[in-house]
Amino acid sequence: MKYIEEFRDPALAKTLARAIAAEVAPGRSYRFMEFCGGHTHAIARYGVEDLLPPAVEMIHGPGCPVCVLPVGRVDVAVALATQHDVILCTYADLMRVPGSKFDSLMKAKARGADIRMIYSVMDALRIAEENPGRQVVFFAIGFETTTPPTALALKQATAKGLRNFSVHCNHVLTPAAMRAILGDGEKVPLDGFVGPAHVSTVIGTQPYEEFTRDYAKPVVIAGFEPLDVMQAVLQLVRQVNDGRAEVENEYSRAVTPEGNTRAIALMDEVFDLRDSFEWRGLGEVPHSALKIADAYADFDAEKRFSVKTEPARENKACECGAILRGEKTPEDCGIFGDPCTPENPLGACMVSSEGACAAHWTYGRFREKKAVPA
């Protein structure tokens, strides 16, 4: 793994930091959103903010799969696991996400529900094969990165006739969320985007053209290493200074303009676009998520199981929405740190280490002169 160190080299970081500071125009400020939680995490984990001049502000976007899953969907996951005698498989990140009334999959598991944390959807398929007498549901979340493996699992389940396997699909789409953040294009306090790394390896660079064309926002796609982020910031500053809005690809070691065409074809075959989907923080966003296509309807957990949930209740004090839109920072939330902490997350942004609140609490809060809650 030698290559990784090259993207964390302190000497290179200093050079880049100097270059960014030199490019920043006096008297102007730059607000860039890193869409992805992976970037949010890298920025916080490596202290990248310390290497950026004060004029550059990073806004943490909604690209954290568990952060944007609405409360109602968490409730459905809990209900699936508790009301039907299924084995519910999901990624570990989701376990602690609070649903209504502070319930979570972790708590449901403690109450006896059969919930398995898995690393890959293939584990869920295996569990289904090993437990022919049980219904196994994969609760699928994530952006375009985790979608192709889910599609593959659905195809394999069909090929094997694995009748006890199904998928509860909550896959969402990056460009639709970026569109929602930009809204009607008026008065959005953003000067550009650091574009996703892994997502772009799947969808390519082309889907971002609309943001440069229709919204005049530069997009620089960047890898998840801290130097990638700094390089992207430098390119964004240059674009802003030049009055340009282009899609640039800093992550050309992995991202091509057309993306992974096989993965895209696979997704097109297995999934259909939903008319609308609710995002935590962004509300209903048109054409922003996928559902299982009719040809695979037999494996759709939404069709196979009916679950009863009460109307979802979002924590009113939580400012995740405004934070995901870049309008507020975690410190603006009245319950940040007290009582909302990663041990006791009251909102979604506090759950995953990729969430804006968790990243700031875990890595960045020493910067503020706030009193530590006991």
Add this chain to the structure above:
Amino acid sequence: MSRTGRRALDLSRGQIDMSHGAGGRAMAQLIEELFFGAFDNPALNREHDAALLARPEGRIVMSTDSFVVSPLFFPGGDIGKLAVCGTVNDLAMGGGVPKYLTAGFILEEGFPLADLQRIVESMAKTAQEAGVAIVSGDTKVVEKGHGDGIYINTAGVGLVPEGIEIGGERARPGDVVLISGPVGDHGVAIMSKRENLSFGSEIESDCQPLADLVAAMLAAVPETRVLRDPTRGGLGATMNEIAQQSGVGIELDEAAIPLRREVKSACELLGLDPLYVANEGKLIAICPEDKAAALLSAMQAHPRGRDAAAIGRVLEDDRRFVRMVTGLGGTRMVDWMAGEQLPRIC
């Protein structure tokens, strides 16, 4: 079985059954053949429930710990070695020279005697290496399904030499933080075994008794203020405990923290932060700045501290924050970890 004699324990195919905990002949045989043979020492062999020991001079340290681990055998150790090292190291971190241990076993019905023998022998070997005697023990058997094969509890007593004052509340601004070797080996060894991951060469647990290293350190620098073994929760949790207890801040230098390449790669792959991964054979020491060079060379001169390094310093900070200058040159907090470390998905 013959009417008169009794058959020796079948150590290759035999299993624990309820009679091994019932207080009858089977239990006596198990204790005699398996435990006494391995833990041979005068205090134990009195065959009393309580060990009779001479009264020591000065202060004693005492500690107890229970051990539950899966898998029971892992690269670099097993639950038995862990159970001895755990308590020995807790005593040593109190500044004590470990003397006596007790061992309690909770065995699950059906547990293979061969595994028990391996574990007991490993405990005996480790105890000898650590210079402690296992002077009293106990076994209980639980029904199948009521345990995880074997649980072990050890408790221990050690003697604190004159003039040694070690405590988590004693760190002072300006002090230097040292570590005895690379972080994360134990946790990653266990996790890669559990997840069946391989990373080229096998990663071994660092599980080892640290009493002799501590003795060498305290002989060189009796002014040492804090000793702590960063077990569960790793370096991150240990630093926060000390900052909390001493009412200070701590700043670590990421580039100075020893970390094996394989462990680093494994952590990248699993999405774990090596700062929070458990160690079972490393210690953190904090001492006054003017003693740091002497302490570091005493550590590096010892086989168990060969890769020791100075990794940070103690600061004045009412908020008791632990922070770290990252390898990149920025600064970030090293917070308490929330819940368990869970691998990330993307």
